[in-house]
Amino acid sequence: MGVLALQGAFIEHEHMLAKLGIRTVEIRQRRDLEQHFSGLILPGGESTVQGKLLHDLDMAEPLRQLIAAGLPTFGTCAGLLLLAKHVEDGDTHLALMDITARRNAYGRQLGSFFTKGEVTGVGTIPMTFIRAPYIESVGKKVQILSEVRGHIVAARENNMLVSSFHPELNDDLSLHRYFVGMLS
Numbered sequence: 484m485g486v487l488a489l490q491g492a493f494i495e496h497e498h499m500l501a502k503l504g505i506r507t508v509e510i511r512q513r514r515d516l517e518q519h520f521s522g523l524i525l526p527g528g529e530s531t532v533q534g535k536l537l538h539d540l541d542m543a544e545p546l547r548q549l550i551a552a553g554l555p556t557f558g559t560c561a562g563l564l565l566l567a568k569h570v571e572d573g574d575t576h577l578a579l580m581d582i583t584a585r586r587n588a589y590g591r592q593l594g595s596f597f598t599k600g601e602v603t604g605v606g607t608i609p610m611t612f613i614r615a616p617y618i619e620s621v622g623k624k625v626q627i628l629s630e631v632r633g634h635i636v637a638a639r640e641n642n643m644l645v646s647s648f649h650p651e652l653n654d655d656l657s658l659h660r661y662f663v664g665m666l667s
């Protein structure tokens with residue numbers, strides 16, 4: 484599994500995948516995209532920084548093409564923002580998934596909280612939100628997987644899975660397991 488390792492919580496995702504017995508490769512530069520990997524995680528962090536690095540390192544376009552060609556991709560938090568076609572209060576980056584995301588939707592300072600919520604096909608799982616976005620609306624092909632406090636916090640469109648919370652910051656492996664299931 485490839486894990487975008489430019490900035491943010493990529494190590495935590497690698498630990499989750501290791502617990503599932505999945506080998507990971509860190510994607511740090513353009514030529515890392517040429518090796519074989521069966522799926523990709525876009526971690527949380529800061530979408531403006533990640534977007535700028537993707538652009539400066541000439542990685543945005545090859546990455547966009549890989550995902551558009553069907554590479555299973557899981558974007559968490561900032562990774563969700565990288566994938567969104569529309570972003571309120573922020574720039575678009577890869578612009579592949581037909582969702583409108585609102586950046587820092589819960590507020591900048593006090594917007595971090597923990598809860599448990601149900602994800603369709605996964606079960607009830609712990610959810611850690613850190614200056615998280617939520618999804619304001621989705622296109623017809625997007626399946627809503629979870630809503631918390633009246634807002635969409637997880638969704639899937641074909642090969643793309645997103646969550647506005649950080650599943651890698653709790654012990655529960657079930658959302659990562661669900662994503663691994665998208666690789667076959």
Ligand code: GLN
Pocket residue numbers: 526527528529530531559560561562564586587613614615616
């Ligand atoms: N607020 C961050 C952003 O705009 C996302 C926060 C996160 O990934 N925890 O990128």
